[in-house]
Amino acid sequence: MNRHRIRPLLLTLALLSPPAAGETLDVDSAVRRALAENPTLRARRQALGIAEGRSRQAGLLPNPELEIERPAEKGRDLELRLGFDATSLLLRKGRTEAAAKDLAAAKAGIDSAAIELEFEVREAFHTLEDADRRLALTRDALDAAAAAREMAEALLAAGNTSALPAKAAIAEHESLHLAERDAEVSRTMALERLTRLTGLDAPLVEELAEAGDLPETPEIPASAVSRAVAGSFAVASAQRSLEAATLRARLTRREGRLPDTSVFVVSSRSGGEPEAHGSPSTGGSAWTWGGGVSVRIPVFDRKQGDVAGREAEAVSLRSEIDALSRAVASETREAEHHTASAHARARHLRDVVLPARRAVLEETLLHYNAMQIGLFPLVAARRSVIDAELLESAALRDYRIAAARLAALVAGGRPGRGPDTTAMASLSGNDANGANGGH
Amino acid sequence: MDRRSFLNLGGLATGAALLGGRALAASPSRKAPVVAPGGVAVVTPNGSSLPTRLVRGVRVGHLVAESVEHEFAPGLSAEAWGYNGGTPGPTIELVEGERVRIYVTNRLPEPTSVHWHGLVVPNGMDGVSGLTQKAIPVGETYLYEFTPRRAGTYMYHPHYDEMTQIALGMVGFLIVHPRRPEGQPVDRDFALMTHEWSLPVGARRPDPLAMSDFNLLTFNSRAFPGTEPLVVGVGERVRIRLGNLGPMDHHPIHLHGLSFQVTATDGGTVPESARYPETTALVPVGATRVLEFVADEPGDWPMHCHMTHHAMTQMGHGTPNLIGADTSAVDARMRRVVPGYMTMGTTGMGGMMEMPVPANSLPMRATPGPFGPIEMGGMFTILKVRENPLEDPDGWYRHPAGTVASLADPARMKADGIQEPEL
Structure with a gap:
């Protein structure tokens, strides 16, 4: 999703209806719901009013100053003085421009947050998809272990074996109950994360929509790195802040050089004899008008310190933009590589490892039919297929998360790396990388 | 075949x-x-x-x-x-x-x-x-x-x-x-x-x-x-x-x-x-x-x-002894775990069905005979003694009537003093 897609999308959010049981939820619907309902994003949007207020404030004219004085001297009973800060008027345009840049920086920050939220929702959705599959596969493995246990117990009851095979099968079956509990906990965590992100008060009730197949080629946008750097909201936000700082430095320099000038008009009324002590005369009075300019001469304080501070801020922001650009480029290259390798891994599991394990199961069944082996190797072969299916599910999840991260970067966001979900362990503790992991 | x-x-x-x-x-x-x-x-x-x-x-x-x-x-x-x-x-x-x-x-x-x-x-x-x-x-x-x-x-x-x-x-x-x-x-x-x-x-x-x-x-x-x-x-x-x-x-x-x-x-x-x-x-x-x-x-x-394992082909020895085992619970579950599964051998090894087996193998296969499957293999052949050995040497022997073991007649059993045991 790019920045041009976000705003029209936000406009349609009001049309969303609340979730209902029995419906299915796909990842795009979850994203739309989160963009509408996520409380953190809503707070960020509301905080934009602060910058908007500042911008508006910067464009306002300074108020005139009215002084009313009753002089003590005889013959003058009232003096009016109206002054106006002319310097502020001269600096108003510059202040307005700087505030506009601040506002633009804040808006870029919100666009970035929306994209990063979209990534988080996609990550949470695919993690929940995997947790669902993992739970179902763990229950399949439990079923297989139960079959082995029942066979071992039947053989023991018939007097055909010692207690050893039955005890081993019972231990294996009972151990797998722990894996089922772990899978349930993982699913609950994933569900709650998606619930939080989509801003719901209660857990999601919809079924997740059927996950699509792995695409034949990894979804890597063309010129991803240059597009990510050019479209980065973080870089844009820093750029606007730099522009604001540059404008403020110029404004401060100008402010320091300009004499602090106020213009004013004065009107005074002179009158006749007072009617009583302390009371103005009510007859024979006349208003006289005059004016003047007040200038504070910038001889010593020309805001040199403030100017230096502003200039330093601009230099710092320039360095920050450079660092940000480099970081975004590096993260995009990393995401490209991760997407490609995750796709290759998922495809290898889908096209090579899983068919190979299924072929072993099929051949094992033929050997079972031929009475060359018993049920236990057959169950082991099925468990091996389940392990491969678990790995394939985790690999598919990793690919979708990696592709979502890359898409978010290209769209201008800067998503976090998220949890390291690579090489999830199979139930037997093995995975294609030979590493151990798991929940 | x-x-x-x-x-x-x-x-x-x-x-x-x-x-x-x-x-x-x-x-x-x-x-x-x-x-x-x-x-x-x-x-x-x-x-x-x-x-x-x-x-x-x-x-x-x-x-x-x-x-x-x-x-x-x-x-x-x-x-x-x-x-x-x-x-x-x-x-x-x-x-x-x-x-x-x-x-x-x-x-x-x-x-x-x-x-x-x-x-x-x-x-x-x-x-x-x-x-x-x-x-x-x-x-x-x-x-x-x-x-x-x-x-x-x-x-x-x-x-x-x-x-x-x-x-x-x-x-x-x-x-x-x-x-x-x-x-x-x-x-x-x-x-x-x-x-x-x-x-x-x-x-x-x-x-x-x-x-x-x-x-x-x-x-x-x-x-x-x-x-x-x-x-x-x-x-x-x-x-x-x-x-x-x-x-x-x-x-x-x-x-x-x-x-x-x-x-x-x-x-x-x-x-x-x-x-x-x-x-x-x-x-x-x-x-x-x-x-x-x-x-x-x-x-x-x-x-x-007459070594019994020598008169069968490719008998495996990796399968557990299932004779007498009650596998009814396992059968239902295993058909879910591995479609195509069937428990074999709980009543003995005879009467095995034709099932898919590995390519290039002849395990536990019976050969169709004139009265049903011949459940032998391996080091086994047939000596065909015939009145005319040139006539239909590939065919099965045609037994004279009344010379093949068959289902006993209950009336004859009774006449001979044989009581059918309760099963």
Whole structure:
């Protein structure tokens, strides 16, 4: 999703209806719901009013100053003085421009947050998809272990074996109950994360929509790195802040050089004899008008310190933009590589490892039919297929998360790396990388 | 595939083996069967005899040691080693006192030699590589020449890397016919070589390293139903020459429907005074036994090794004993875990259904017979004793009415004082 897609999308959010049981939820619907309902994003949007207020404030004219004085001297009973800060008027345009840049920086920050939220929702959705599959596969493995246990117990009851095979099968079956509990906990965590992100008060009730197949080629946008750097909201936000700082430095320099000038008009009324002590005369009075300019001469304080501070801020922001650009480029290259390798891994599991394990199961069944082996190797072969299916599910999840991260970067966001979900362990503790992991 | 199909295929295989023998351009052509005066030709079921010819009074033959594509039975083949395109090698028939010259060409990937097992020859012709001769290098042809001095039933096999070469099928009969008739003349003369192989289900090459777990037992390197039956006439005198060059096991060969006498071994003729009637002859590893009998009871009579695991093909030993186990709960669950699963063996091993099994294997297969499946395999063949052996030799024996065991009549049971037990 790019920045041009976000705003029209936000406009349609009001049309969303609340979730209902029995419906299915796909990842795009979850994203739309989160963009509408996520409380953190809503707070960020509301905080934009602060910058908007500042911008508006910067464009306002300074108020005139009215002084009313009753002089003590005889013959003058009232003096009016109206002054106006002319310097502020001269600096108003510059202040307005700087505030506009601040506002633009804040808006870029919100666009970035929306994209990063979209990534988080996609990550949470695919993690929940995997947790669902993992739970179902763990229950399949439990079923297989139960079959082995029942066979071992039947053989023991018939007097055909010692207690050893039955005890081993019972231990294996009972151990797998722990894996089922772990899978349930993982699913609950994933569900709650998606619930939080989509801003719901209660857990999601919809079924997740059927996950699509792995695409034949990894979804890597063309010129991803240059597009990510050019479209980065973080870089844009820093750029606007730099522009604001540059404008403020110029404004401060100008402010320091300009004499602090106020213009004013004065009107005074002179009158006749007072009617009583302390009371103005009510007859024979006349208003006289005059004016003047007040200038504070910038001889010593020309805001040199403030100017230096502003200039330093601009230099710092320039360095920050450079660092940000480099970081975004590096993260995009990393995401490209991760997407490609995750796709290759998922495809290898889908096209090579899983068919190979299924072929072993099929051949094992033929050997079972031929009475060359018993049920236990057959169950082991099925468990091996389940392990491969678990790995394939985790690999598919990793690919979708990696592709979502890359898409978010290209769209201008800067998503976090998220949890390291690579090489999830199979139930037997093995995975294609030979590493151990798991929940 | 029905039995008739099996037998037809078996005939085709035999024909192909013979054609393979003729295709050897360097081999001398056979002019006539080598038989004793007044005798009959030896028949090697599923096998062949070595073509030979007389060259200036010397019988000349040519053995080619080579790898062969061998069929044990329809559906089960392997890469074996043998002679002249087959295993066992062709039966070599010689005549007592007649000089013989056998050329041996080595087309194996390793050296070899040929030992004339049981035959007394000049020491340098005994074929023991390293001890009595150099091993025949790959691609070379060696000459063996000797004069068999004693009639009898002998064998030949390599004496170089015997474990591998014998295990892969390099065995054969060598029969020396007597110059003058000896004993009672026979009407039929068969030669059957027993052998045992380790061929894992689905594999295509026997394992020569096997020492105990042989799963394929054969007559003339064929497993039932691939074995060609022995067809004889009622009242005919029959000779069956049995040899054993298997790696490890002796075989008690049992014949149904008759009794026989062991008339000779590879050590010589058994004096008549030492013979006694038998129905089972134990054939030790590295020995021959010659059985003779008169087939006077018509029918289809099994002939098989009586070690029960030797009369079945590719029986596995990795499956647990399920007899008596209540697997009803497992069945329902396993059909969910592995679709296509079915529990087998809880009531015994008989009556197995046709199920998909690994390619190139014949485990636990029954052969259709006239009354149902024949649940035997391996070292098993059928002696067909018929009034007219030329009439329908491939068909099943047609039993006279009332001569086949059948369901008992309750009224007759009662009349005979038999009470049917409660089940």
